[in-house]
Amino acid sequence: MLENYFPVLLFILVGLAIGVIPMLAGWLLAPSRPDSEKLSPYECGFEAFEDARMKFDVRYYLVAILFILFDLEIAFLFPWAVVLGEIGLFGFVSMVIFLAILVVGFAYEWMKGALEWE
Amino acid sequence: MPDLLPALPEIFVLTLACAVLLVEAYTKNGYWSYALTQLTLLGAAVLTVFTTSADTVYAFNGLFVDDLMGDVLKLMTYLAAIVSVVYSRTYLTDRGMFRGEYFALLLFAVLGMMVMISAAHFLSLYLGLELLSLSLYAMVALQRDSKVATEAAMKYFVLGALASGLLLYGMSLIYGLTGSLHLAEVAATVDFRNQTVLAFGLVFLLAGLGFKLGAAPFHMWVPDIYHGAPTAVTLFLGSVPKLAAFAFVMRLLVDGLHPAVGDWQQMLAVMAVVSLVVGNLAAIVQTNIKRMLAYSTIAHMGFLLLGVLSGSYAGYSAAMFYVVTYVLMSLGAFGMVVYLSRGGFEAERVDDFRGLNATHPWLAAVMAMMMLSMAGLPPFLGFYAKLTVLQALVGAGWLWLAVVAVLMSLIGAYYYLRVVKVMYFDAPHAEPLVPATAAGDVRALLSLNGAAVLLLGILPQPLITLCAYAIQASFR
Numbered sequence: 226m227l228e229n230y231f232p233v234l235l236f237i238l239v240g241l242a243i244g245v246i247p248m249l250a251g252w253l254l255a256p257s258r259p260d261s262e263k264l265s266p267y268e269c270g271f272e273a274f275e276d277a278r279m280k281f282d283v284r285y286y287l288v289a290i291l292f293i294l295f296d297l298e299i300a301f302l303f304p305w306a307v308v309l310g311e312i313g314l315f316g317f318v319s320m321v322i323f324l325a326i327l328v329v330g331f332a333y334e335w336m337k338g339a340l341e342w343e
Numbered sequence: 344m345p346d347l348l349p350a351l352p353e354i355f356v357l358t359l360a361c362a363v364l365l366v367e368a369y370t371k372n373g374y375w376s377y378a379l380t381q382l383t384l385l386g387a388a389v390l391t392v393f394t395t396s397a398d399t400v401y402a403f404n405g406l407f408v409d410d411l412m413g414d415v416l417k418l419m420t421y422l423a424a425i426v427s428v429v430y431s432r433t434y435l436t437d438r439g440m441f442r443g444e445y446f447a448l449l450l451f452a453v454l455g456m457m458v459m460i461s462a463a464h465f466l467s468l469y470l471g472l473e474l475l476s477l478s479l480y481a482m483v484a485l486q487r488d489s490k491v492a493t494e495a496a497m498k499y500f501v502l503g504a505l506a507s508g509l510l511l512y513g514m515s516l517i518y519g520l521t522g523s524l525h526l527a528e529v530a531a532t533v534d535f536r537n538q539t540v541l542a543f544g545l546v547f548l549l550a551g552l553g554f555k556l557g558a559a560p561f562h563m564w565v566p567d568i569y570h571g572a573p574t575a576v577t578l579f580l581g582s583v584p585k586l587a588a589f590a591f592v593m594r595l596l597v598d599g600l601h602p603a604v605g606d607w608q609q610m611l612a613v614m615a616v617v618s619l620v621v622g623n624l625a626a627i628v629q630t631n632i633k634r635m636l637a638y639s640t641i642a643h644m645g646f647l648l649l650g651v652l653s654g655s656y657a658g659y660s661a662a663m664f665y666v667v668t669y670v671l672m673s674l675g676a677f678g679m680v681v682y683l684s685r686g687g688f689e690a691e692r693v694d695d696f697r698g699l700n701a702t703h704p705w706l707a708a709v710m711a712m713m714m715l716s717m718a719g720l721p722p723f724l725g726f727y728a729k730l731t732v733l734q735a736l737v738g739a740g741w742l743w744l745a746v747v748a749v750l751m752s753l754i755g756a757y758y759y760l761r762v763v764k765v766m767y768f769d770a771p772h773a774e775p776l777v778p779a780t781a782a783g784d785v786r787a788l789l790s791l792n793g794a795a796v797l798l799l800g801i802l803p804q805p806l807i808t809l810c811a812y813a814i815q816a817s818f819r
Contacts, residue, residue: 227539315344329361336368 287339298327349402349409352390352417353457359383360450367443373436376443380428380450387457388421397816401463405525408463412593412663412817415809416460416586423583423670424453429788430678431575437685438573440485448485449579452478456587462594465514465524469507472555475587476503479580483572495571502554502564510551516544517600526599533602541603548595549610556588558614558644559621566625569637574684574691577633578677581640582670585647589666592651597659597818604654611652612744618645619751626758632693635758636676639717642755643669649741649748650732658735659818660811661728667806668716668728671799675713675792679706682785693762698771707766709793716796718759719752724800731807 266273305312305320334340347354359379366375391414399410428449435441451474458471480503484496518524520540521532535541553561569577596607622642629635647669650662683690683706690696700707716723729752736745799806 326357326361329364333364333368 352387363447373441376446380446384421406464406467410817411813415813434575459587460590491571506554513547559618566637582673615645615648623755653735653739660814661731661735663810665728697769699766714759718756727803
């Protein structure tokens with residue numbers, strides 16, 4: 226049964242090769258004449274303004290997580306809407322229950338002030 | 344439409360857990376959530392009792408099973424959760440954690456355990472496990488200003504994710520071997536011609552299982568998490584989920600992989616011996632009582648595995664009896680640590696129990712009963728738990744394992760007796776240990792807990808019979 230995994234191994238090896246070979250080729254074949262001006266960091270032609278690793282407000286993170294939560298439910302809703310005719314009342318009620326649980330979470334985050342920026 | 348009746352307690356707990364969240368959001372008063380949580384657990388107990396039967400019923404296309412072992416374990420889960428919530432009330436209030444979030448997470452954890460206990464399919468098994476684990480990670484991190492607690496939660500999360508990965512990989516290998524995720528079908532179609540894949544799958548399953556149980560050599564997280572988590576959370580996560588973990592082992596290994604019993608017995612034997620040795624030896628040097636109890640948990644999980652690996656009805660029911668006993672004892676022991684903690688002070692060093700007998704003779708007596716019972720001294724309940732496991736082990740012909748278990752229990756008795764010695768023979772602290780607010784119901788429940796360990800130890804037969812009957816009815 227383990228030989229069934231051979232294509233996977235092959236895929237990993239080919240993937241690695243495709244990633245590594247251009248880098249190696251660039252390093253080996255390209256002309257390399259560095260000077261201090263070429264090697265210094267720049268930003269849109271200017272000197273760098275600030276460190277690239279700056280701090281983000283943690284609130285972005287919260288909003289992103291909440292967005293993903295409510296966005297992903299769409300992935301569930303579309304296939305449900307397509308087959309709604311076939312799954313009947315049971316399918317309809319199941320989705321209503323799912324949405325009701327989601328609404329509980331929504332009400333909770335709203336009341337707790339997670340949706341307010343200030 | 345599937346038959347919803349077998350899952351009625353689960354549906355009830357889910358609904359009320361959502362209600363607790365809403366109550367917290369709209370009232371912001373912990374007492375409402377507290378009351379509602381207790382009502383939920385009681386209601387679930389009533390529903391479970393009323394839907395109990397000796398027959399095994401499958402529901403949701405075979406994802407869910409309602410059998411007698413599940414019902415007994417669920418009832419114990421509700422009971423233990425109720426007790427842990429009562430014990431931790433003062434502790435939570437003192438530290439500003441007495442809020443709806445704690446109770447909602449606790450109810451979701453209980454729901455996860457119920458799903459694990461009633462799972463008949465790899466997917467529902469995993470779903471229950473994740474619901475439990477995610478709730479526990481959040482509960483450990485609830486005291487988010489505490490550095491130790493956040494670190495513990497992080498460790499718990501990372502190692503828990505690793506364990507889930509191992510478990511899933513094992514499940515996928517077994518699926519590849521049998522073409523089914525239903526535990527009953529897996530048992531019927533396990534293919535012994537492909538010994539390599541079977542062994543691989545089993546190793547990964549057992550590694551994941553060992554992580555979740557906290558059995559050595561997968562135990563590294565246990566002492567850190569027990570130590571770092573707020574003591575009230577340690578009380579909960581150190582006791583109640585062990586019932587579900589036992590069910591998890593039984594479903595996976597006995598329901599699903601019983602034909603491969605010869606293979607997993609060997610692996611469990613190694614895990615059990617290592618757990619007994621590591622748990623008991625490492626506990627000796629601990630000065631922090633939470634860490635000591637964590638290592639003692641590892642040793643107890645070793646004993647639990649000894650029961651399971653006997654591979655007989657006697658062994659399974661001994662393991663079930665052991666886990667119920669263990670939950671009662673650890674509730675009492677951690678409950679006492681929680682009880683002696685008060686605003687800003689954690690009674691978490693063994694030294695904090697010094698001379699407890701002089702100031703609080705009754706508390707010292709209850710703690711001593713827990714310690715002696717954990718050490719396995721008659722006439723306490725822990726003695727019979729160890730005895731039944733050893734009987735099953737010898738009956739199945741694993742004499743050397745029984746010898747190792749007895750030797751390790753002897754070593755373990757040292758550190759349990761040390762706590763007793765500290766309480767009874769050392770001079771008390773200048774400043775006596777008295778909880779700021781000693782609520783009456785907590786005292787009463789702790790006393791009941793101690794009485795249960797003593798009385799059930801004198802009359803263990805009903806509980807042993809119940810476990811044996813439940814196992815017989817569930818695994819034909």
